Amino acid sequence: MAIHLLPFKGKKTITYTLSASDIENMKEKFAKLLLGDDTSGGARGVCVALALSNGIINLSATVFGELWKLEPLCEDKKIRWRKEMDWLLSPTTYMVELVPTKQSGADGCTFEVIMTPKARSDVHVNLPALQKLDMMLIEVMDSMIDTEFWYEESGSRADGRGKITGPRKSKKWWLPSPRVPEQGLSQFQRKRLVFQAKLVHQILKAAKSINEQVLSHMPIPAAVMDALPKSGRASLGEDLYQAITTDYIPVEEIFVSLSLKTEHSVLETINRLEGAVFAWNQRILEERSKRSPGRHSWSFMKDSSSEVDKMSACIERVDALVQLLKSRYPNLPPTFIDVLKVQYNVDVGHAIVEAYARVLVGVAFSILSRVAEILLEDDLIKKPNTPMTTLKFDLSSDVYLAGITETPPGHIRRSLMDQISMVDGRYDAVVGKKKEVKQLRW
Amino acid sequence: MAIHLLPFKGKKTITYTLSASDIENMKEKFAKLLLGDDTSGGARGVCVALALSNGIINLSATVFGELWKLEPLCEDKKIRWRKEMDWLLSPTTYMVELVPTKQSGADGCTFEVIMTPKARSDVHVNLPALQKLDMMLIEVMDSMIDTEFWYEESGSRADGRGKITGPRKSKKWWLPSPRVPEQGLSQFQRKRLVFQAKLVHQILKAAKSINEQVLSHMPIPAAVMDALPKSGRASLGEDLYQAITTDYIPVEEIFVSLSLKTEHSVLETINRLEGAVFAWNQRILEERSKRSPGRHSWSFMKDSSSEVDKMSACIERVDALVQLLKSRYPNLPPTFIDVLKVQYNVDVGHAIVEAYARVLVGVAFSILSRVAEILLEDDLIKKPNTPMTTLKFDLSSDVYLAGITETPPGHIRRSLMDQISMVDGRYDAVVGKKKEVKQLRW
Structure with a gap:
């Protein structure tokens, strides 16, 4: 077995061991990347940049899936994510660019300019940042233990609170649905969730900005x-x-x-x-x-x-x-x-950074959506008479606005719940209600 | 440590272990293949097919080098060759083609034709053949122990037999030069060398034919x-x-x-x-x-x-x-x-088979050249008065012809020694002598 240290600059160093089957797995992954997803081995494979990009997106889909619950990522998935991302990111280790370097001559005053290989600056700056954001997201998930909220698994949907089951009965009944205690979340739990949501939103913005920056450098x-x-x-x-x-x-x-x-x-x-x-x-x-x-x-x-x-x-x-x-x-x-x-795109460096940033945006957004679900569930219990439209999780001000009927004039707000319902197609009833008052909101 | 079994169909199964540094090495090799030899990670990388082809050629150059001596390949090099070729060949493991397969229906007589993935036939046929030839070449090298001939290292050139040092003084004096005992090789040793040369020549022809076959399938x-x-x-x-x-x-x-x-x-x-x-x-x-x-x-x-x-x-x-x-x-x-x-070429399968066959042709030719050197050295001792031109190692008849002045009319023979001298530039004196009688030979 080989112990691997991941090149994280943070406090925690994550180690993992590679077994014999891991090595076979690694060889298989690399071999398939080289084939560019064309198992005929012929001319129909995609270029390496796209193969790596697809590899990162697919790995993220396998590990994080749809992220229907706020809970720690299981150890197996965490290790798989670290290990296979390590493989997918490996080409960046060997990327260099030649930069002019001044050298002092023997007499201590003359300067010669020579070209020295340095780690490629765009990758060198963005990749550690993304790895840090990645680690922070997983830490947020890991912190979701001993929570006051929980999830009811599919099938047991009807056993929930009767008053909610009616109008909010989900189309996708097989998905876990969030539950909070009868008296709602404690102030501590709620504050903590809001704090975590703010953090995740910052992560989302940072990853998004890296993604957009790389995309802007890719030629049309x-x-x-x-x-x-x-x-x-x-x-x-x-x-x-x-x-x-x-x-x-x-x-x-x-x-x-x-x-x-x-x-x-x-x-x-x-x-x-x-x-x-x-x-x-x-x-x-x-x-x-x-x-x-x-x-x-x-x-x-x-x-x-x-x-x-x-x-x-x-x-x-x-x-x-x-x-x-x-x-x-x-x-x-x-x-x-x-x-x-x-x-x-044929630039391997751009491909890796773009895809990595893209999957982190996706994971961050999923976590935010799950937090918003819990907070909404809490609000429905604590303020059952508040109109749905005013239960808004506002991304632009990082504040979860509840119970505030008036929004500042001219200031456009958009509830994350809209997005959740659009993405999930779950809260059709809620959206139905909202649509009626849509014109009022703007 | 992980034990690896190489997929050889022959009697001997070669096993090797992978250490932690091996795994890092493997990751590095794959990462660099993905970069297509462009360490900027940008758009200037070659396509995967060419990167793999170059990888095989470069590995062979590192492991076999110029093959100046007939001697067993050292264990380190042998393991490196097996290990890294295993990585370079790995994409072929995942190459499939869809072939129509007949299936009997439930009533035992109807046939449906469905497409089933099968290992790509050209690769599936040629690759095990090349691996077999590869193993045979290494076995030939391994058998070169307790030989009657030996090599004098650079520097000690002048210490050799005086009569040879004069006209045959090599330009490349730093290369090891072959030596045989004063009375020449024993009949047993000579027969064995000729037998091995015939075998290696068969290997060369087989590898050459696979190489030409693949090249003929590549589009111009x-x-x-x-x-x-x-x-x-x-x-x-x-x-x-x-x-x-x-x-x-x-x-x-x-x-x-x-x-x-x-x-x-x-x-x-x-x-x-x-x-x-x-x-x-x-x-x-x-x-x-x-x-x-x-x-x-x-x-x-x-x-x-x-x-x-x-x-x-x-x-x-x-x-x-x-x-x-x-x-x-x-x-x-x-x-x-x-x-x-x-x-x-963008076909990964073709690239791997072509390059593998090409390096085997090169190794086989080097071994043949070294055998011819020894036999020539032996002849110079045993029949010092035989004209140089008649000392021919004939590739087309697989027979080392010595002392036969007449060649069958119309049958074109060409001494391997010519090639050796052309490639090595070593036996200028010999070639000089030969040129004088060139017109006679045809």
């Missing part, structure tokens, strides 16, 4: 160009185009007017917005290349210049709207352009 | 088309073109008239011949696609048909000449088209 593949409409207007559609090009309409108002009801429609809208930005950026590039001196008259240049300014302004507004949408829906699936970027 | 990359002359005539040059297109000149005569003196010129000639075949095949394809019915008059079709026939005949003659050249120079480096095939 040529395949995007053929797949997208050629003009911003065509990509947005007439209504959205008019709204974007009308300066005096605030972006927040456009967001409200979109009245997006499903995660799918949010994603579809972001795809249209990103498509428009892409088309405009292409146009701006074309205009700039046309402006080589002497080729056009001054008046024409002025025209095209004002057009470029107009497009730049639109891009700014669209970017703001996309940011707003993304911050309100932190667990959206990747957009069309992002999917293609990952699909065509 | 489009890059070849841009790099080669567009016509067979341009590729061959005027003289060779005239010789090839003149039916009554036997291919053997063309071979002789080429009077190739260096391995480099042989390779260059084969490249021209293969280039011509490629150009003609392209032309034939074009002609055939032109012959869609109704497009051309009958007379034109007849013309083009006779041209196709002429090109086909030329291709046949060129192929025969290439085969002749390749059989006379069994250790030629890969030809231009073959290099490009390997470079652009």
Whole structure:
């Protein structure tokens, strides 16, 4: 057996042993990565970057699954996660970039600049950060012992509190459902949960930001160009185009007017917005290349210049709207352009960091959703007469708002519960109630 | 520690243990394969097929090196070879192809055809064969103990027999030089060496044939088309073109008239011949696609048909000449088209089998060269007055011919010693003598 020390910079060093079957397993995993998911061994395999990306996503799905309960991750899964991630991350250990280094000469004053191999800076910065976030998420899960809440397993659903079983009867009755004591959670437990939720939300934001940063460094593949409409207007559609090009309409108002009801429609809208930005950026590039001196008259240049300014302004507004949408829906699936970027990416370093960050966002979001479920359950017991719509877990202010009927005017809030119901399709009844009052909320 | 059984079908099962550092080493090797030799982790890595191919070639170079001596491979190297080849071959374990399988129905007579995954047949057939050849080569090396010959290490060169030191003084004096007893080898030792040489030559031919078979299945990359002359005539040059297109000149005569003196010129000639075949095949394809019915008059079709026939005949003659050249120079480096095939190949199965077969050909050839050196040394002692030219180790008849001045007329023989001197550049004096009588030999 071999004892392995994981390269964590934190206080705890996690050790694990590799058995003979582990080694066979490791060889199999690497061999399959080399085949790029093409078991024919032929030409249909994906490139290594995508194979590693898929490997990380698949491992995370196997280990964390849907995370239906707030509970410690079992030891087997924890070890598997550490061990196989260690394999999947291993190429980063051997990634270097050449950086110029100054060297003092023999006489102590002359400097020569030589190229020295250093760990690749983007990976070197982001990977330890992600490993730290990873460890923190698992610590949060590990801390979920001796809790006041518990889960009722499938089948025993009907044995719960009678008054809830009616309207909140879940479609997915086979999933564990959260339960709190008859008198609700203690103040200590509730505070602790809220604290943990805040922490996890910070982790989510950090992982999300790393993910977005890496995606922004990936080139947009040529395949995007053929797949997208050629003009911003065509990509947005007439209504959205008019709204974007009308300066005096605030972006927040456009967001409200979109009245997006499903995660799918949010994603579809972001795809249209990103498509428009892409088309405009292409146009701006074309205009700039046309402006080589002497080729056009001054008046024409002025025209095209004002057009470029107009497009730049639109891009700014669209970017703001996309940011707003993304911050309100932190667990959206990747957009069309992002999917293609990952699909065509050949940079192994980018692939690993992007996928690792993506799975951490997913795990963090699942934990947040589970915390929100518990807090909602608690609220339903403590304040049975509070309208559903006011039970909101607000991601933007990191505060769980309960019982506050009024929301600050102009400040757009969006309940995480909406997302949970959209993702899970569980609380149809709740959503039904909410929809009736939707117009009031904005 | 984990005990590993290698999947050899032979009598001996080779076991080895993996230590903790081995596991780190294995992880590193796989990680670097995934990076495709691009330590930046970026987009400049080669594809997995080429990375594995390079990995096998590099490992073989490290383990076998130049094989300057006939001696057992040291245990460390043997284990390293087995262990790391096991890793490099591991993707083949997970390669399957779907084959239709008949299934009897419940009533015992109906047959359904379903697709079942089976180990990929080309790999499944060739890989165990190569592993067997590999093991046989290492067994031959292992049997080189208690030999009557020995090697003098560099530096002590001048201490050898005075009469040899003069004319045969090696340029590469730092290499070990073979020595036999003053009375020459015993009959037993000599017979044994010849027997082993015959065996190794069979191994060489088997490995070579697998290598050629795999190469023939690899597609010719489009890059070849841009790099080669567009016509067979341009590729061959005027003289060779005239010789090839003149039916009554036997291919053997063309071979002789080429009077190739260096391995480099042989390779260059084969490249021209293969280039011509490629150009003609392209032309034939074009002609055939032109012959869609109704497009051309009958007379034109007849013309083009006779041209196709002429090109086909030329291709046949060129192929025969290439085969002749390749059989006379069994250790030629890969030809231009073959290099490009390997470079652009994306089939992991083909890559592994081709590279494995290639390194075995190299090892077998090195062993043959070392045996020939010993036999030559023996002959120089036993028959000091025999002309150099008649000391020939004949690959085509598997017989070491010594002292036979006459070679069968029309039968082309080529001494392995020529190759050794060309590869090693060692026996310049010997080659010098030989060149004088070259015309007599054919």
